[in-house]
Amino acid sequence: MEPGDDLISKLLGATHDGEPIDVGTVLGIVALVLITGIDTTWSGIGSARWHLVNHPEDAARLVDEPMLMPLAVEELLRAYSPVTMVRQVRSDTEFAGCPMREGDEVLLSFPAANRDPEAFERPDEVILDRKHNRHVAFGVGIHRCAGSNLARMEFGSPWKSGWPGFPPSGRLRGWR
Numbered sequence: 001m002e003p004g005d006d007l008i009s010k011l012l013g014a015t016h017d018g019e020p021i022d023v024g025t026v027l028g029i030v031a032l033v034l035i036t037g038i039d040t041t042w043s044g045i046g047s048a049r050w051h052l053v054n055h056p057e058d059a060a061r062l063v064d065e066p067m068l069m070p071l072a073v074e075e076l077l078r079a080y081s082p083v084t085m086v087r088q089v090r091s092d093t094e095f096a097g098c099p100m101r102e103g104d105e106v107l108l109s110f111p112a113a114n115r116d117p118e119a120f121e122r123p124d125e126v127i128l129d130r131k132h133n134r135h136v137a138f139g140v141g142i143h144r145c146a147g148s149n150l151a152r153m154e155f156g157s158p159w160k161s162g163w164p165g166f167p168p169s170g171r172l173r174g175w176r
Contacts (some may be wrong), residue, residue: 007033036147040082041154044137047080048155051126058128072128073156078135079126081111083145110136 003009011026052059062072089104100106114135115123121132138148145151 044082077137
């Protein structure tokens with residue numbers, strides 16, 4: 001089979017410092033793309049749908065005011081951040097009375113920053129038209145998700161394209 005014009009073929013044919021990239025590294029990259037491109041997106045969409053089912057006033061508002069969708073997407077990402085990070089402890093340490101050993105894995109719940117009352121007014125409420133919204137749903141700094149713009153587009157598309165039970169126009173009827 002000849003290499004195609006797809007990501008996996010490009011990775012398998014790529015070199016670094018003149019050496020081919022190891023197949024294990026390519027498999028790791030492919031797994032990362034699948035996990036980050038699928039898992040977090042469907043998780044975020046599912047959380048947003050859960051919110052709209054349980055807050056029909058917000059769903060009705062999006063039907064009546066579709067121009068709110070960009071702000072609503074950001075707010076729903078802030079409120080229901082689908083991404084966390086796992087890191088390995090580099091050396092034995094203790095944090096807040098919790099001993100951690102070299103090699104232990106630690107789940108960093110950085111999305112908790114999206115509920116910081118010093119950063120967000122009424123942080124535990126979903127405010128669809130929140131203007132100041134510098135959330136960290138996709139990480140921050142060098143750990144920011146490289147696919148965050150694609151994820152935003154995917155996150156908003158089910159409602160724009162007429163998700164069953166969520167018409168892009170009209171009234172909400174039996175949407176549960």
